[in-house]
Amino acid sequence: MRKARPRQCQGLHKPAHVTAMVACVLALPWAAIDPAPARADGSGGCLEGDWIAEARAFVAEETGIPAPEVCVRLAGKERLDGLVFPVALGESHGEAVAAVYVPATREILLADDLDPGTPLARSYLVHELVHAQQFASRAHERASCPGALEAAAYDTQASYLRTKGLREEAFLLQVLGMFQGACGDSD
Numbered sequence: 001m002r003k004a005r006p007r008q009c010q011g012l013h014k015p016a017h018v019t020a021m022v023a024c025v026l027a028l029p030w031a032a033i034d035p036a037p038a039r040a041d042g043s044g045g046c047l048e049g050d051w052i053a054e055a056r057a058f059v060a061e062e063t064g065i066p067a068p069e070v071c072v073r074l075a076g077k078e079r080l081d082g083l084v085f086p087v088a089l090g091e092s093h094g095e096a097v098a099a100v101y102v103p104a105t106r107e108i109l110l111a112d113d114l115d116p117g118t119p120l121a122r123s124y125l126v127h128e129l130v131h132a133q134q135f136a137s138r139a140h141e142r143a144s145c146p147g148a149l150e151a152a153a154y155d156t157q158a159s160y161l162r163t164k165g166l167r168e169e170a171f172l173l174q175v176l177g178m179f180q181g182a183c184g185d186s187d
């Protein structure tokens with residue numbers, strides 16, 4: 001049996017425009033990642049906008065739980081990749097990190113090349129808001145593996161895409177979530 005280290009950010013590799021983008025949560029008990037550098041951005045205050053309000057409203061409606069207060073910021077690709085695939089772990093896969101939730105600072109970092117006008121970009125915010133909710137409700141302490149948290153986040157992200165008519169993307173993300181939710185390689 002393969003005994004893989006649980007990873008938060010696992011991606012299928014095709015089609016590139018969806019699954020080469022991974023969305024993650026940091027600082028789970030399994031992740032030896034210090035989230036502190038996430039603060040060292042210096043990019044000013046938190047983003048605001050109708051698109052953020054829309055994503056929050058969707059998550060609240062979909063899950064029946066209000067989305068917690070978080071700070072949404074943009075971050076450069078190198079920074080996101082560095083947070084999610086630290087050199088020390090040697091696990092960079094050529095995947096682009098679309099978004100990450102940093103529980104320690106309650107920040108959602110979105111890749112700065114995402115266009116918030118697009119449903120796909122907003123869906124990553126939806127995904128990370130689900131992670132924020134999971135931490136607010138301490139669901140991360142009860143999850144049987146990191147993938148279980150990812151499965152819920154991908155599921156809600158897929159629902160969002162479906163409501164926007166992006167059925168193919170929704171399907172792929174749902175499959176991705178199902179794979180991760182299996183907890184097959186947890187101890």
Ligand SMILES: [Zn+2]
Binds near residue numbers: 024025127153
């Ligand atoms: Zn995730």
